[in-house]
Amino acid sequence: TLGFGLTAQAQSPDLSDPPAIDGEVIADHGSHTIRMGLGLAESSPQYISSQYFADILEQRTEGRITINVFPNSQLGDDVQMMEMLQTGTLDMTYPSSSAATTYVSELAAFDLPFLLPTREAAIAVMQSDMAQDMLDAFEGSGIKALTFSENGYRQLSNSARPVESPDDVAGLDVRGLSVRTMENPVHLAIWEAMGANPTPMAFGELFSAMEQGVVDGQENPWSTILTSNFHEVQDYGTETRHVYTPFIMMMSQRTWDRLDPAYQELIQQAARQSAQYEIQLSAEYDDWSRDQLEARGMQITRLDDDQIAAFQEAVQPVYETWAPRIGEELISEIQSIAEATAND
Template identity: 55%
Template sequence: DADADAEGSEGPDLSAPPEIECEVIEEDLGEHTIKFGIGLAEDSPQGMAVQFFGDYLDECTNGQLTVQLFPDSQVGDDLEMMDGLRSGTLEMTFPSTSPAVAFVPELGVFDLPFLMPDVEAADRVLDSELGQQLLDEFDGTGMKALAWAENGFRQVTNSVRPIESPEDVEGLDLRVMENEIQTTIWEALGANPTTMAFGEVFSAMEQGVVDGQENPWVTNLTSNFWEVQEYGSQTRHVYTPFIMMIGEEFFDELDPAYQQLIQEAADATRDYQRTISREMDEWARGQFEENGPEVNVLDEDQIEEFRQATEEVYDQWAPELGEEFVDEVRTLARQE
């Protein structure tokens, strides 16, 4: 429908990628194709960010550094792709923090429920000195963490009923990320959580192996979960970041000029990715609903019920993560 196109109903109103500002490296410093694997779709903010990152490197090296994107878990799930970076079969990936706790346990702090009141709080934490220290923790793991980006506030989808109170979650078979804190959250709420790699979630829901899952709206939309889900409920129970990562050995062997450029490109990509992720969030909820499922948005009182019902997650995990560390993050998040 030409009219609909003209009004832009095909997509959200998104900021254009920023101007690429660099001094082009003309000198021959070696050609590399960077294979960049991601779990999400090409048209997700994550996929669009990798596209921008690739344009940045290409333009600033006269085509000596190029990026080849592998979306939709084509080359593995988050943990497999991280292993690829370590063994040198893949150069870059963009995992969620939740499975990355296998390498940096402190990242589990981001799995605590209702930690971040809003995206500004997430920025305060991630862009702090403490945020940089967490990225630096990857040094020596075979992966270098370049920058934080946004996965976002997570919402529950399922095929049984709308989620309005903790009781509605009881007995649901839910896929959760490969992370023990995530499991604790859903057990506290009386659901039956199963850990599973992201790439298997769609077919698990299609086949009825699980009733539902939880992910930000842009993922629920761009990974086509609306095709196999009846309900979407805006619970905002966890904010999870993404980390842009590169193989440590691959990076260490590059010319310093390339290394510096890659870091600059990653920083610019981080800002762009967060911008479009935020611009797409509400639009994605609307599209998700338009495509079929029933959507409900929990109000503050309903969210408060979930907060109380998951308080025991802190009792169990704060000592494990370090009480002081958790307090430090919480203070930054809430500007206490």
């Protein structure tokens, strides 16, 4: 803290440097310029690690593979960019898994509330054979899914009132909060169960929707709330950690099929390396972002175990409806992978 109650406002935490790029140069198999569209801003772990992905490919091909990264949803939102991959009008994108359940329905398991209690559990699940099966299941869709990485634990923000309980979401005497959700039925169910008025909307439209009061709030990881400047239009934050959302780095199948197998292998490897770096950056950003938001005037509510339990209870109906549809067996497999990390 500086004098006069001022608190240092940094643009980013002390971030780990990207791992050194090693491995030999891949033989010349032609030159490719690849366009990659992102939803998030330049300061996000998603963007920083995508630049690292670009650096790996540039160095290992002596510049023959160039990745041009377009941040800030400027090429479209998650859903639109995946459609562009299918038609081949865009080469790469990096959506939340929640936006991709229309391609691979099993991905909806990740949308279940309070399923993955720790980041270690989430990482173990994302690195499991089961998760690889989900990536493989994109086959035939026109999309080549390369790797999971971390979007992160979602937290509620809003402009109406401090939220400490599901009752504060529902409002009781006042109207329920209108909360923007991703275009995903499980997320809709979560916020309906809490008594909110959920409004699915593309991420790129969210800032102005909140600014204009079209919605009261939204939910995203602290890092996204900070790097998207949502604190400018949201006074209250609550540390709900209600869903852990993965990202999926993906390429147009058309682009993939044009690449020499040696390039394909390199891209797959670089995707995994950059995902590891992204997960690290995301972890470094997480609590730091919450503290920065607080320093910038957002009133943050931290929840104790009993308060979290109240949210967990409120969203139980989501499991009753969705667990059978997503698959009880898949969910228990995820739970056992998660539990194994707790015993380590």
